[in-house]
Amino acid sequence: MKSKKQWLTAPGLLVLLVFAVAPLFIMLYYSFLSDSGAGFTLDNYKVFFQKSFYLSLTWSTIKNSIYVTLISLIIAYPLAYIMAKKLKGIKNIILILIIIPFFTNQLVRVYSWLIFLQDGGIFDAFLNSVSIIEGSLSLLYTRKAVIIGLVHAFFPYMVITIYLALEKVDNALLEASSSLGATKLETFRRITLPLSRPGILSGILLVFVPCLGTFVEPRILGGVNGTVIGTVIEDQFFEIYGWNFGASIAFILLAMVLISMNVLNYLGREK
Amino acid sequence: MATVRLENLTKKYGENTVLDGISLEIPEGTLVSLLGPSGCGKTTTLRLIAGFEQADGGDIYIDNQRVNDIKVHQRNIGMVFQSYALFPHMTVWDNVAYGLKQRKLSKKEIDSRVKDVLKLVQLEGYEARKPKQLSGGQQQRVALARALVIQPKILLLDESLSALDKKLRVEMQVELRRILDASGITALFVTHDQEEALTLSDYIVVMDRGTIVQVGKPYEVYEAPKNRFVASFLGKSNFFEGVIKEKNDIVIILETSFGEMPLATSSPREVGEAALYSIRPEKIKLEATDKNSAAESISGVVKFVTYAGNISSYTIDCNGLQVIAESQNAVGEFQFKEGDLVFLCWEPQFCLLMEDEVKK
Numbered sequence: 001m002k003s004k005k006q007w008l009t010a011p012g013l014l015v016l017l018v019f020a021v022a023p024l025f026i027m028l029y030y031s032f033l034s035d036s037g038a039g040f041t042l043d044n045y046k047v048f049f050q051k052s053f054y055l056s057l058t059w060s061t062i063k064n065s066i067y068v069t070l071i072s073l074i075i076a077y078p079l080a081y082i083m084a085k086k087l088k089g090i091k092n093i094i095l096i097l098i099i100i101p102f103f104t105n106q107l108v109r110v111y112s113w114l115i116f117l118q119d120g121g122i123f124d125a126f127l128n129s130v131s132i133i134e135g136s137l138s139l140l141y142t143r144k145a146v147i148i149g150l151v152h153a154f155f156p157y158m159v160i161t162i163y164l165a166l167e168k169v170d171n172a173l174l175e176a177s178s179s180l181g182a183t184k185l186e187t188f189r190r191i192t193l194p195l196s197r198p199g200i201l202s203g204i205l206l207v208f209v210p211c212l213g214t215f216v217e218p219r220i221l222g223g224v225n226g227t228v229i230g231t232v233i234e235d236q237f238f239e240i241y242g243w244n245f246g247a248s249i250a251f252i253l254l255a256m257v258l259i260s261m262n263v264l265n266y267l268g269r270e271k
Numbered sequence: 272m273a274t275v276r277l278e279n280l281t282k283k284y285g286e287n288t289v290l291d292g293i294s295l296e297i298p299e300g301t302l303v304s305l306l307g308p309s310g311c312g313k314t315t316t317l318r319l320i321a322g323f324e325q326a327d328g329g330d331i332y333i334d335n336q337r338v339n340d341i342k343v344h345q346r347n348i349g350m351v352f353q354s355y356a357l358f359p360h361m362t363v364w365d366n367v368a369y370g371l372k373q374r375k376l377s378k379k380e381i382d383s384r385v386k387d388v389l390k391l392v393q394l395e396g397y398e399a400r401k402p403k404q405l406s407g408g409q410q411q412r413v414a415l416a417r418a419l420v421i422q423p424k425i426l427l428l429d430e431s432l433s434a435l436d437k438k439l440r441v442e443m444q445v446e447l448r449r450i451l452d453a454s455g456i457t458a459l460f461v462t463h464d465q466e467e468a469l470t471l472s473d474y475i476v477v478m479d480r481g482t483i484v485q486v487g488k489p490y491e492v493y494e495a496p497k498n499r500f501v502a503s504f505l506g507k508s509n510f511f512e513g514v515i516k517e518k519n520d521i522v523i524i525l526e527t528s529f530g531e532m533p534l535a536t537s538s539p540r541e542v543g544e545a546a547l548y549s550i551r552p553e554k555i556k557l558e559a560t561d562k563n564s565a566a567e568s569i570s571g572v573v574k575f576v577t578y579a580g581n582i583s584s585y586t587i588d589c590n591g592l593q594v595i596a597e598s599q600n601a602v603g604e605f606q607f608k609e610g611d612l613v614f615l616c617w618e619p620q621f622c623l624l625m626e627d628e629v630k631k
Contacts, residue, residue: 172356175323178343179350180370180421190369194360 031247044248054232054249061228062256064143064218065211068150069158072207073200075151076158080199081192083159084166095163098156106153110220113149114140117221141223149217154210158203165199166192201268208264209257229253273334273424273457274299275320281328282315289315291481292329297425297474302451302458304468307478308504313461316478317427320459322346333424344373349418349456353430355410357402363389363413364398370421388420391450408439415447419454426451426458432467444471465505469493477501498626499547508549509594514631515542521619529592532569536622545629554621555596557585557606557613568614569594573607587613 034041048054079098083091101109116122119136127133139145169192177187215230222228229249236246275297282290290312297303305313318324320331322343331338338346358366364385371381389395392412402410411431418426432440432447448471451458462468468475469489477485477492477500485497496502499510511534513527518538525532525548540546561568571589583605585596594615598606607613 170354170356172352172354173358175321175343176350176352176356176358176417177369179321179323179346179348180417181344181347181373182369183344186373191358 027247027250030244031251033244035242035244044245045252047245048249048252057227057229057232058252058256061212061230064147064150064228065208067147068154068211069204069208071147071151072155072158073203076155076162076203077200080159080162080166084163084169085171095160098159101152101156106216109153110149110217113145113152113221117145117148140221142225143222146218146222146226146228149221150211150214153214153217154207157206161203161206162196162199165196169195198268201264205261205264208260212256212260213253274332275425275457275459276332276335277316277320277329278332279329280316280319280326280331282312282319282324283327289481290319290326293478293481293483294329295476295483295486297457297459299457300455301473302448302460302471303474303476304460304462304472305476305478306462306465306468306505308463310480311478312481313463313478314429317429317459317461320425321348321350321427347421347424349421349423349426351411351414351418351426351428351431353433355402355414355431355434357410357413357417359402361401362398363394363400363402363405366402366413367417367420370417374421384420388416391419391453392416392446407435408443411435411443412446415450419450419456423456426456428458428460430461430463433462433464440467447471469505475505477505479504495623496549496625499549502549502623502625507552507595509552509555510625511548511550511592512546512629514545515540518542527592529590532589532592533567534622535568535617535619536624537619538624540624545631547625547627547629548622549625550617550622552584552595552597553582554617555594556616557587557596557598558616559607559611559613561614561616568616570612570614573609573611573613576605576607576609578605585613587615589615 031044032040032042034043079094083094087094117140119138119140121140123139124133124136127137128135139148173191173195174187177191178184182190213230215228215234218226218228219231219234220226230253233246233249233253236242236249275295277293277295279292279294280290281288281292293312293316305316307313315324319326320333322338322341326339333346333348358369361369367385367388368381371384376384385398386395389398392415394409394412394416397405397409397413402413405413411434414431428447432443435443444467460468460471472489474486475489475492476483479500485492485501487495492501493505496505496508499508502508502510511525511527511532513525513532515523515538516526516531517524518541520537522533522535523538525534525546534548536548538546538548558568561570569589571587571594573585574588574593575586577584577586578600581600582597583600585598585607587594587596596615
């Protein structure tokens, strides 16, 4: 019986093999091909590490992702905390509002930010009308715009993972802590925060990792200032037709992703 | 150690009155059980004393100091939760030391107090374990140690044994009593388990729908329940309801809906008054012939016999009224079988007048 049931995994495995694993190996193959057609080479990887442009690009991509992750965390934690511990009925409505970005098309979401942030756009008009600024903030086509767009796209993951972790924290633990003499702040520091750590770490993983490879927000909201690894890979494939080099950058990105996942797993392991 | 006094304590959730002005005094160094069905307000009482909830009316005094406005973390109260609420990310040692660290005691003092309390609850050697590596009974003892180590004025226990299986629960009852006697602490214990309340407590407080129905030592409450609720919630009881038709010093004739019944009892009620009487099943002696010398006894036919190891329970049909009698299986065989005619005899002092209002 058991062996029969195992066959049920075959269609899924087949799809994965044909559409995910095989292309990955084809890409890996490309990444070692010489542009001149002279067989295998490591040049595609060497170029990346020899040119300071690519290294500084890597660093600014990582920096971007760190900013987005940190800002998401700062926004998401209090929100998740209030939803999990303070609210009852209304929290489902808030949850839906948070999930809506998932349902909206990525391009629609990004172009809305374009309209919102452009010079003299809605954001500027609003700030002018309440006399906070005069003129324009000139946010569009800067790194700030990219970060705003990415935070909007990814912070729901952070809210949801932290919310789920906090929801699991039994209120009796918090009561026990205060009955033992801890103030609210101490209870948060020593009970709530440590117990929500798994949620924080998976939130960081779910925000940081996709941020590393993203290219839509940087391209549309960042313009020339939005160049990141993701946009360079895209350019290699669709503009320059440098498939071999593009593939090698993609694998370097993959390596970065795997390293950051391992670091986070290491931090999240049970002590 | 401290005395606790509740005065006219009231708590409402919206329209729903959970506690309806209860007053209670808990003497120093005693273990008092709050006993009642779910929703009777016993847990709410505990949470008000702990400070997790705010009273809508009335006062709470600990050692004659009003504590209504004192925050939870300043009340110095030990609480053992139903779920134990052990901190899952901390070891046994850290769980127990938690309250002492909050009090900013020296490392030396913390070490010696944690060590002492772990010895008291017999958990030496388990310091480095995490809660989930412990059995239910061990977790319970960690929770108790954590609450006791801060030397609280009063210890509150919320259904703390109910999660354990029966055998372990009985063991822990004995253990708990030993630990509490050793520490001499005033403790308030919430339970819905009547057996637990009877065996553990110095005093039992029976609660029903937000009020206190009866307070007394376990044998007082059991042997002399005030009304139908107490008589049936704490143990089992048979009830006779009707109008008194005749009476003398040791027997009354009660006109019930099942006909006239002679009850051996001395009643302060007069002829013509309606009344409710109760008698515990184990107080009824079944006889094949009427052994009651003063007057005739109630008779009936055995309908069921239930064997329960140490006792046998007889359900007797007395003219339509089902009466339950229990007897020890001292001789190792049934006294009577189904269909036998039996006489129900008892000592007059065991048949009790209930305080309930009875309609004529």
